[in-house]
Amino acid sequence: DTAVSQTPKYLVTQMGNDKSIKCEQNLGHDTMYWYKQDSKKFLKIMFSYNNKELIINETVPNRFSPKSPDKAHLNLHINSLELGDSAVYFCASSQVPGIYGYTFGSGTRLTVV
Amino acid sequence: EDQVTQSPEALRLQEGESSSLNCSYTVSGLRGLFWYRQDPGKGPEFLFTLYSAGEEKEKERLKATLTKKESFLHITAPKPEDSATYLCAVQAGAQKLVFGQGTRLTINP
Numbered sequence: 001d002t003a004v005s006q007t008p009k010y011l012v013t014q015m016g017n018d019k020s021i022k023c024e025q026n027l028g029h030d031t032m033y034w035y036k037q038d039s040k041k042f043l044k045i046m047f048s049y050n051n052k053e054l055i056i057n058e059t060v061p062n063r064f065s066p067k068s069p070d071k072a073h074l075n076l077h078i079n080s081l082e083l084g085d086s087a088v089y090f091c092a093s094s095q096v097p098g099i100y101g102y103t104f105g106s107g108t109r110l111t112v113v
Numbered sequence: 114e115d116q117v118t119q120s121p122e123a124l125r126l127q128e129g130e131s132s133s134l135n136c137s138y139t140v141s142g143l144r145g146l147f148w149y150r151q152d153p154g155k156g157p158e159f160l161f162t163l164y165s166a167g168e169e170k171e172k173e174r175l176k177a178t179l180t181k182k183e184s185f186l187h188i189t190a191p192k193p194e195d196s197a198t199y200l201c202a203v204q205a206g207a208q209k210l211v212f213g214q215g216t217r218l219t220i221n222p
Binding site: 004031033035040041042043044045048050055056058090092094101102103104105106107 | 147149151154155156157158159162198200202208209210211212214215217
């Protein structure tokens with residue numbers, strides 16, 4: 001199936017730990033994104049990459065570091081996790097310039113305890 | 114700064130009772146307005162993109178319209194399976210979506 005897939009779906013971890021979320025798309029899209037959805041269901045962009053190059057970094061703490069090994073993959077690594085990082089993280093992809101629609105993954109629910 | 118406001122926050126309808134969801138936006142240089150549906154525990158699912166004022170798009174019981182300041186998502190004779198959160202988003206100059214807070218729609222049988 002063509003899709004945006006992200007793993008894991010659920011992630012429960014203790015404060016201070018480091019964790020990674022992986023994302024892959026097989027749609028042939030040029031641009032990939034990380035969005036964060038908070039407890040009020042508000043979706044906000046964190047990063048976007050175009051063909052492995054960082055395009056958007058929306059004032060996200062340095063503890064969050066995206067990595068794009070190729071244009072089909074965009075991973076998110078989070079250092080020193082804090083309680084406030086608990087949220088659902090969505091990966092998405094689009095063709096440039098993106099006005100034809102973005103495809104989202106099913107999300108990773110991160111819970112920091 | 115680009116801004117999107119959706120209303121109402123939540124809406125309960127009886128099956129077959131038509132209504133509209135509103136999305137007001139403030140953006141410089143709109144390139145596209147998007148409607149998504151999100152079911153619990155899932156990612157947003159693309160419904161429509163509207164590009165210019167006056168444009169309309171339809172899909173089954175849903176119809177989206179666009180003016181220079183707002184978009185409406187009209188739901189005609191809804192069914193319980195239409196229950197979901199409906200998200201509106203805009204794309205302006207930068208290649209990113211700016212979302213509203215969503216409208217949680219519940220259709221009672």
